[in-house]
Amino acid sequence: MPIEKGDIVRIAYTAKLEDGTVIDTTDEKIAKEFGIYSEDYRYGDVYVIVGERNVVEGFEEDLIGKEVGYKGTVKVPPEKAFGEYDPEKKEVISIARLKEKPRPGDRIKVGDRVGVVERVIGRRAIIDFNHPLAGKSIIFEYEIKEKVEDIAKKIEAIFMIYTGMEVKAKVEGKKAIVEVPRNFHFVPYAPLNKVSALARIFKYLDIEEVEIVERHKKAEVPSFEEVKEEKAEEKEEKTEKTEAEAKEEKTEEKGKTEDELKAEIIPEDVKS
Missing domain, CATH: 3.10.50.40 (Chitinase A; domain 3)
Known part of the structure; x- marks a missing residue:
């Protein structure tokens, strides 16, 4: 078909x-x-x-x-x-609004918009807010x-599309039971994107109810000592930054307005 x-x-x-x-x-x-x-x-x-x-x-x-x-x-x-491509989507901003001096090619976020630095002229930067592929x-x-074709497989596919996570689903009449991974609620945006998945399930499938199940087994749950050790390691990693570095950052940000702090350069490792 x-x-x-x-x-x-x-x-x-x-x-x-x-x-x-x-x-x-x-x-x-x-x-x-x-x-x-x-x-x-x-x-x-x-x-x-x-x-x-x-x-x-x-x-x-x-x-x-x-x-x-x-x-x-x-x-x-x-x-x-x-x-x-829309040439009207270019803007000139003061680099004083940025935490560090931008360079051509940097992606920066200004408010809720993301753009690319086209040129830097003196204390100003020309930002192109067009999509890179416009x-x-x-x-x-x-x-x-x-x-x-299978309804349970469709539900699993929908969750994969909107949450990026593999789930197990079974259907009982017009009710779906979806078992999510143990870390589901700790993955950024997964719980929120779940709402998008549910909306499509109800839109496209003959389903009236969805039950979300998070299953844990005794042997898989870490002991208190293991959790404590893991938390200690995380804390140690977070405190690797010296007090001097933290103080320096605080000094740089002191005196900036809230609007100025809304503009920031997006690090290389999170560009997409």
């Missing part, structure tokens, strides 16, 4: 620019080959709910009408990828591996 809106499919893909530059892929080997590998990224096939924009619009549209096993390529224009066509080479 052809893929339709509302279907959940498992796909593999590699995204490139028109000059052949690989910008994203589900294949770990390709990521390493083209120098875009990240230890924080989960490689392997991904699930997509067709119609929910889990991938860019133009790519999603190309999935519709295809069948499992399809392999192909689609060129997605800017307006259906990351948008057209104005570019993206070429997707992809394969449709599976169309998920």
Whole structure:
């Protein structure tokens, strides 16, 4: 059966620019080959709910009408990828608003917006708030591996899409029981993203109730001594910064307004 809106499919893909530059892929080997590998990224096939924009619009549209096993390529224009480039989205800000002097290419956060430093002129910086891929066509080479049919598997796929975590689900009538990992509530944003997952379950599946289960076994629960030791190690790591460094940072921030502290350079290790 052809893929339709509302279907959940498992796909593999590699995204490139028109000059052949690989910008994203589900294949770990390709990521390493083209120098875009990240230890924080989960490689392997991904699930997509067709119609929910889990991938860019133009790519999603190309999935519709295809069948499992399809392999192909689609060129997605800017307006259906990351948008057209808008020169009006450039702004000039005073570098006094930043905790450290910016350099061209730095990504910085100003309020709730993220931009890239284009140029630094004296005490001012020109920030481009366009998406880094705005104005570019993206070429997707992809394969449709599976169309998920089983309701329990659909629930597991939905949780993977929105929380990034593997869960176990079973269905009893119109009730779903979802067992989440023991660390589920400690993973940043997972509990919040759970709400997004539940919304899609109720939207696309004939489910009236979802029970979330966090299961623990005696043998898997660490002893009080182990927890205490782990906490001590964490505390030791956090106090590696000397009092002199902490005092220096405090001095630098003293006197800055709240608005000034809203602008910050995004460290290299958290760029995406």
